[in-house]
Amino acid sequence: MDEARESCLNQLADGLSEHGWMTFDASSFLGPRLLQALAAEMMLLESTDAMKKAGVGRGSDHVQDRSIRRDRIAWLQGITSPQAALFENFERIREGLNQRLFLGLKRFECHYATYRPGDFYRKHLDSFRGRASRVVSLVLYLNEDWQPKDGGELRIFNRDSDHEMCGLVLPEAGRMAVFLSEEIPHEVLPANRTRFSLACWFRQDEVPLPL
Ligand SMILES: O=C(O)CCC(=O)C(=O)O
Numbered sequence: 001m002d003e004a005r006e007s008c009l010n011q012l013a014d015g016l017s018e019h020g021w022m023t024f025d026a027s028s029f030l031g032p033r034l035l036q037a038l039a040a041e042m043m044l045l046e047s048t049d050a051m052k053k054a055g056v057g058r059g060s061d062h063v064q065d066r067s068i069r070r071d072r073i074a075w076l077q078g079i080t081s082p083q084a085a086l087f088e089n090f091e092r093i094r095e096g097l098n099q100r101l102f103l104g105l106k107r108f109e110c111h112y113a114t115y116r117p118g119d120f121y122r123k124h125l126d127s128f129r130g131r132a133s134r135v136v137s138l139v140l141y142l143n144e145d146w147q148p149k150d151g152g153e154l155r156i157f158n159r160d161s162d163h164e165m166c167g168l169v170l171p172e173a174g175r176m177a178v179f180l181s182e183e184i185p186h187e188v189l190p191a192n193r194t195r196f197s198l199a200c201w202f203r204q205d206e207v208p209l210p211l
Pocket residue numbers: 113121126139153154186187188197199
């Protein structure tokens with residue numbers, strides 16, 4: 001593995017163990033062609049109405065609550081060539097985190113998400129504490145030239161006092177936000193322009209259990 005990748009994985013592991021979250025520019029890690037191919041795939045899904053309204057809650061409690069989240073999602077299967085290339089990178093991240101932090105991450109799942117103008121996702125955790133289902137969340141943004149006026153930032157809260165903000169991430173293409181799923185409260189602020197992203201969760205369970 002090349003040195004740049006090693007150093008990226010080291011930074012990621014340090015950020016997670018020290019603060020529980022971190023953000024970094026993954027465009028050199030992934031390469032501009034892969035980012036463009038993923039964005040093109042997503043725009044195609046969005047324009048053909050293949051993205052479905054997302055829900056909240058686990059198992060049979062799963063509901064579509066438009067007051068909590070308004071994004072549309074499509075799960076990735078890893079079959080198209082950009083998805084296969086992305087999955088290889090995520091696999092390296094999974095192994096890299098296991099080697100450095102002994103997290104025992106067994107697999108990952110990912111979906112594309114679009115937030116149309118006005119869409120948001122209120123403050124939440126990605127996993128319920130102690131479930132060891134989703135352990136690490138990773139969000140990759142796919143928007144060229146995102147400006148502060150476009151809104152749609154990911155707002156990160158302090159894990160010990162969740163009304164205290166500790167980060168604001170602009171969803172610019174190639175940027176990644178990574179955080180501990182059970183610990184870091186976060187929200188997506190209303191977007192003023194359609195916002196494209198890809199969320200991935202690294203999980204400790206082998207068999208798919210509800211969140
Ligand atoms: O898109 C983002 O910035 C975060 C999305 C999110 O929190 C989620 O899908 O659980």
